[in-house]
Amino acid sequence: MSYIPKSFQEAVKAFSQLPSIGQKSAQRMVMHLLKLPEEKTINFAQALLKVKQSIRLCESCYAYSDDSVCQICSNPKRDETLVCVVENPTDIFAIEESAQYQGVYHVLHGRLSPLEGIGPEQIKMDQLFKRVEKGLIQEVILAMNPDVEGDATALYVANKLSKQYAVKSSRIAMGVPMGSSLEYTDQITLGRAIAERRQYK
Numbered sequence: 001m002s003y004i005p006k007s008f009q010e011a012v013k014a015f016s017q018l019p020s021i022g023q024k025s026a027q028r029m030v031m032h033l034l035k036l037p038e039e040k041t042i043n044f045a046q047a048l049l050k051v052k053q054s055i056r057l058c059e060s061c062y063a064y065s066d067d068s069v070c071q072i073c074s075n076p077k078r079d080e081t082l083v084c085v086v087e088n089p090t091d092i093f094a095i096e097e098s099a100q101y102q103g104v105y106h107v108l109h110g111r112l113s114p115l116e117g118i119g120p121e122q123i124k125m126d127q128l129f130k131r132v133e134k135g136l137i138q139e140v141i142l143a144m145n146p147d148v149e150g151d152a153t154a155l156y157v158a159n160k161l162s163k164q165y166a167v168k169s170s171r172i173a174m175g176v177p178m179g180s181s182l183e184y185t186d187q188i189t190l191g192r193a194i195a196e197r198r199q200y201k
Contacts, residue, residue: 060131062107062124064089072096072104079103081138084194085128085157087111087145090183095143098191103141106131111144111153120156128157132165140169141194 008030015026033041057063058070065071072078072092082103086092089107110123120126131137142157144150158169172194 057107061105062089062109062127063092063105077102080136082141083128083131083137083139084141084143086143087150087153088183091143094183094187094190095194098187098194100191100194108153111149112156113149125157129160129165132161132167137167140167141172142169143172143194 011030011033012023012026015021015029016023018026021029033044036044054066055064056066056068058065058073059068060073061070063070063072067074079102083106084095084101084103085106085108086095087108087110089109092105092107095101095105106124106128108123108125108128110118112118112120112123128140132140140157140161142154144154154171158171161167161169
C-alpha cells in the first residue's frame, strides 16, 4: 500500500491497538484528527501524554489517581470500615455513578484465572488482606463481574476472610446480568446490586 503515507499507516496502526478498534475505525479516527485544527490535535496528543505521565495507583486502594492517595481514600466522609473490592479501576467509576455507596475501595487489577496462570500473587490480593489485618475494616463487599472467574475470585476472598479474619463479606446482588461487565451496567441496576448485597456464610 505504497499509495498510503507512511505516517498515516503508523497512526492507524497505533489506534488499532486500542480495544474494540478495528482497521476501518482506526482510519476514521486518523482522518478526523487530520481535519481538526492543528491546535486541537496538539491538545489531544498532550492530553494523552499527560494522563500517561500523571496517573498513578493510589497507595491505599490501587485505584487510578493524580496523587499518592486518591480523592475517595482521602475523603474523611467515606466509611473506611466498608471496603468494596473490584477487579478494575473503571468499576469504581460505574459504582460511584450509582450514588449508592459511601465506603472505600480496593482494586485487584484482575481476577483469579488458573488457566491463564493468574493466581493471588499476580493481582492485588495480598494487599487486600494486609488492609484487613489492620483491624479497621468490618465488611468487605465483593463486586467482581458475575462470571465464572469473578465468582471464583469472590469465593476465594470470602473463604479466606471467614477463616482467618473476623470480617464479614458480602457479594453484590445478582441484578447484574450473568457474564456482563460492571463498567457497562446501568446505574440503577448497579446501585440496587450494591444496596441489596448478600452476605457470605
